[in-house]
Amino acid sequence: MSKFFDDFVHLKVYLVGRCTKCKHYNELMVHDYGRLPYSKLEDEMDRTNHPIRPISCNKCGTEYKPQQLVYRDVVRDSEVAKVNIDYSNIIDDEKSAAMQEGHDDRFKIYQKREQEFWAAYTEFALEDWKSAVGELMRQEIEAGFAALGKKTTLKSDLHARREVLQKIAASDRRSFWIAANQEFIVGELLDLGVMGWVPIEFAKRYGAARTRFGVMYFPIAEALEDLRTKYIGLLFKRERGDNAFLLRRIGQLTDAAHKQTVKYNKALRQTDEQKHVIAEMQDKLGVANARITELSRQQPAQSRDSDDIRRIRELKSFVGELLAELRAI
Incomplete structure (x- = not known):
């Protein structure tokens, strides 16, 4: 530590x-x-x-x-x-509880599907071993060599990768890959849990290919699948592989959802601001109406002087302007 x-x-x-x-x-x-x-x-x-x-x-x-x-x-x-x-993404108590439960149960879920996941993950690496090794860091490679009981001195990431390609036999590749990926799979994906994943940062540190595999296939609770979909959209925006169209579409939908979220949060705040403006105008309107009523009751219409009549007209004009502003909001 x-x-x-x-x-x-x-x-x-x-x-x-x-x-x-x-x-x-x-x-x-x-x-x-x-x-x-x-x-x-x-x-x-x-x-x-x-x-x-x-x-x-x-x-x-x-x-x-x-x-x-x-x-x-x-x-x-x-x-x-x-x-x-993000007020557009605030979830109800029931869903929040389900997500938290899934987060708390992540070690149990992983344990049940651990062998299945690692079998698929090693197959992914063996399909293009050179590319897979190309994303490993020196300290990960050192862990892989240590697990096989092999002593080696590694000077850099590049040197370490060359040593793997030259010295790790095909029969040892599965064991090596599992040992080399403990930091990423267990130390990051499992320990943090989906709610704490930072896919873009993972891709920078551990490489795009294995980050994509981990995000797509790591065992998680059903209640957290919406988060996985969101992360997939972030990681596959510029995908050019066999599923390029579908994955790019997910990325586009993620971008569109983000833009709508920004608009929603902005509109929500503007609505709150307008409520204060409306409340203030309604207060002024109430005061003006009360003043008109007071002036109207002070003396009969035939005995009102010109100043009273002028004040009443001004107040009524002010009320009309307030009503017009309220209707425009």
């Missing part, structure tokens, strides 16, 4: 955003993980959901929907992450 994994972190989570009425920036702390070693913090984050609830503006008192979740490390006084809240 690395030194970084033993470092202490004090993470706090905030809902943040600007008020839809007065535009004042507000923050609401929703969780404090306390001071924990990073290794334990990961487990705590696995078990914790952060409910999205309205923020009450410190300036005008208006309640409104937050725009982002912010994670801050108190120890280092730094912002760890900022995540936009």
Whole structure:
């Protein structure tokens, strides 16, 4: 375990955003993980959901929907992450519970289908052994050699790959591949769970081909399949293989869904802003109508002076303008 994994972190989570009425920036702390070693913090984050609830503006008192979740490390006084809240993708309690259950059960699900998955994964590698080895890193190759009881000195990723192609017999390739991929399959896909996968980063670190295979075929709960589909769309945007058309289409649909999400979140905020404008106009309208009624009752029509008549006309004109603005919204 690395030194970084033993470092202490004090993470706090905030809902943040600007008020839809007065535009004042507000923050609401929703969780404090306390001071924990990073290794334990990961487990705590696995078990914790952060409910999205309205923020009450410190300036005008208006309640409104937050725009982002912010994670801050108190120890280092730094912002760890900022995540936009996708209101179009907020799920109901039942589905959320099913997803969390699937996440919690991931080790059991993996154990049941472990042999089946590794058989398919090694077949994938053996179909084009040179290309598969070409995505391995030196430390992964060292793990593969160690599992076979072979001692070797590897100077770089390129040197390590050459050593594999020259020294690993065809009969040892399956065992080597399984040992070399423990960090990716177990340390990343299994330990993080689908809800924590970062496919684009995986592809950069572990290579596009095996990342695609892992994302497509790693055993997961049924409740998490929608997430898998989303990740597939991200990974196959520029696919040129046998299933290129289908996979590109998934990528296009993912892009379209993202654009619609952005539009939805923007429209939702604009709707909230318009509600405040309408409420303010209705307040002004009520005051104007009350003033007209008051002036009308003060004295009979025949004895009203010109100033009263002028004020009534101005108020009625103001009411008409407010009604026109309300109808235009």
